[in-house]
Amino acid sequence: MFALLTDIRYGQTRALVAAICCAAVCGIVFGLSMPLISLRLEYMTGSGLVVGLNGAAAALSTLVMAPVMPRIMRLAKPRYLLSLGLACAAALFLLFPVFVSVEAWFVLRFIVGCLMTLVFVISESWINQVVSPHRRALMLGIYGTALAGGFGVGGLLFAALDPMADTAFWLGALIFLAGILPVTLLKGPQAVPPDEEGSSIKAILKAAGSAPAAILAGLAFGALETLAFSLLPVYGDRIGLEHALIGALMVAAALGGLSFQIPLGWIADKTNRRATLFWIAAFTTLSPLAMGLSSGNLALLLMLVFLQAGMASGMYSVGLSLLGERFSGGAIAPANAAFIFAYGLGSFAGPPIAGGAMDMMGPWGLLVTLAAISGSYVLIVGLRSLTRQAD
Incomplete structure (x- = not known):
């Protein structure tokens, strides 16, 4: 020992x-x-x-x-x-x-x-x-x-x-x-x-441009995580759940974040990290819409919240691992700074956007915002993959 x-x-x-x-x-x-x-x-x-x-x-x-x-x-x-x-x-x-x-x-x-x-x-x-x-x-x-x-x-x-x-x-x-x-x-x-050149703002921007799939994963996760913990209780209230059941929604989200990151990391290591991020985003595009359709079935809603939060959590860890695959040594620091900045931007911008959507659309505003965030990631990464294959 x-x-x-x-x-x-x-x-x-x-x-x-x-x-x-x-x-x-x-x-x-x-x-x-x-x-x-x-x-x-x-x-x-x-x-x-x-x-x-x-x-x-x-x-x-x-x-x-x-x-x-x-x-x-x-x-x-x-x-x-x-x-x-x-x-x-x-x-x-x-x-x-x-x-x-x-x-x-x-x-x-x-x-x-x-x-x-x-x-x-x-x-x-x-x-x-x-x-x-x-x-x-x-x-x-x-x-x-x-x-x-x-x-x-x-x-x-x-x-x-x-x-x-x-x-x-x-x-x-x-x-x-x-x-x-x-x-x-x-x-x-x-x-x-990092070295002197790698510690500049220019190096951070260059790193972000070199690894958009990883950086955008940080942006998406920042928004998805913040919305789950800030507006999911409001969603529960607006669909008529009692206080205890709103608490159950939050527990389900927290348990999802705890349960999925290690298995998703293992899968990403054994397969392809970029593809893993794509399929995580594809799932978290569809699951919020399924949540809206299942709001009358509490057990199904709790399961979908658990899966949504758990799969979304993989965007952070797998996104970081994709950075480590792309960069090495001191060059990782500016890339990680870009990732954390993207995460903060998502956390900062997500709640007011989703809150405004809920004011216009009711409870569905949150779900549509969650789906739009992940759907945008699917489109961007999917189009880049097609472009790379064409080249």
């Missing part, structure tokens, strides 16, 4: 475990803090608009931070940056109960979001650089499952704690600090930063 912590032969495994632990830690704090901050703001202001804008601040931080991440990765060793980011996030989390004002919480949430973007870009680049090519999608599926599982654990912690007490903020800070331990203690290969 001690050899696992010291033997050079297991260095790659230790690096992978450290990176995956970063995802789990961030997932736990996200699952704890998102409902905590939203509920406290609701009590403070009574304004749904304020709560929504505060959530948008977190998405905006991704759009601001991702383009500069390759350059930041050149400033210090990636393990040090990860530890510093988690430590600063812990310190900022302790400031929420100190500065109890709407303005302060906007600033704090934005900065914490920037630090989490740092953690995600470095840890995902790290995995893609050190993992064996034949199991890349599988390991990224494990990474995504750890993130989703952490989100669930955070939700359970929120349910167990008093939202009006400050204990949850202290616990969140401790969880961030706990994430530093595997990063510093599990010795192994470092993440490789």
Whole structure:
């Protein structure tokens, strides 16, 4: 057992475990803090608009931070940056109960979001650089499952704690600090930063243009995931479900995200990652429409929500693995920054588009938006594949 912590032969495994632990830690704090901050703001202001804008601040931080991440990765060793980011996030989390004002919480949430973007870009680049090519999608599926599982654990912690007490903020800070331990203690290969040329905005744009199937998968998943957790409860309410049944919809979506990423990663590794993304998108184009037709059958609706969320989750891990297939070494960092930026853009733009569609079309507005997002991906990737075959 001690050899696992010291033997050079297991260095790659230790690096992978450290990176995956970063995802789990961030997932736990996200699952704890998102409902905590939203509920406290609701009590403070009574304004749904304020709560929504505060959530948008977190998405905006991704759009601001991702383009500069390759350059930041050149400033210090990636393990040090990860530890510093988690430590600063812990310190900022302790400031929420100190500065109890709407303005302060906007600033704090934005900065914490920037630090989490740092953690995600470095840890995902790290995995893609050190993992064996034949199991890349599988390991990224494990990474995504750890993130989703952490989100669930955070939700359970929120349910167990008093939202009006400050204990949850202290616990969140401790969880961030706990994430530093595997990063510093599990010795192994470092993440490789990009070179000077690869740290520019131009390199990020070039990477995005070189791997559109992967980058667009990040964009689509950002929108699909955010819509599932933000507007699916509204959909349930508008089709007349009781509160407990709306909760069942959310549980089904969460369980789907936990259950599918590892199997889909395994399939992508054994077959073709680009084709796997195409068929995932094809399924998530049709499943929302089936949800609308089955809204009168609760059991079928829950199954379709489970399948929709589960299949959609594969777009993130398989999309990342396609990046690792296309790029290597330090070149992965700008590509991953482009992927995270696309994810943030989808998260930022998806809810207002779907919300407007629901205002015009009723509950079907959400389902049509979900289908349109995945359908657009199917068309773009399908047409590119046909073009490549013609060439």
